[in-house]
Amino acid sequence: MTDRLSDVGASLVAVGLLWALGVTVASQLATVPFAFPIGIVGALLASVGLIAIALGDVDD
Numbered sequence: 001m002t003d004r005l006s007d008v009g010a011s012l013v014a015v016g017l018l019w020a021l022g023v024t025v026a027s028q029l030a031t032v033p034f035a036f037p038i039g040i041v042g043a044l045l046a047s048v049g050l051i052a053i054a055l056g057d058v059d060d
Helices: 002-029 035-056
Strands: none
Touching: 002 035
């Protein structure tokens, strides 16, 4: 179970970072007034992923 949690956490980190990066690039290429809140969602996903990795790495 903990290995699965670490895998899910790693996926969330990857998706969150790519999300935030994509929003940052999009906001530089075009005027996107709501880019900051959308970028925050990506950062939150990455944060949840890091917590899941940490919880998954705890030895029972």
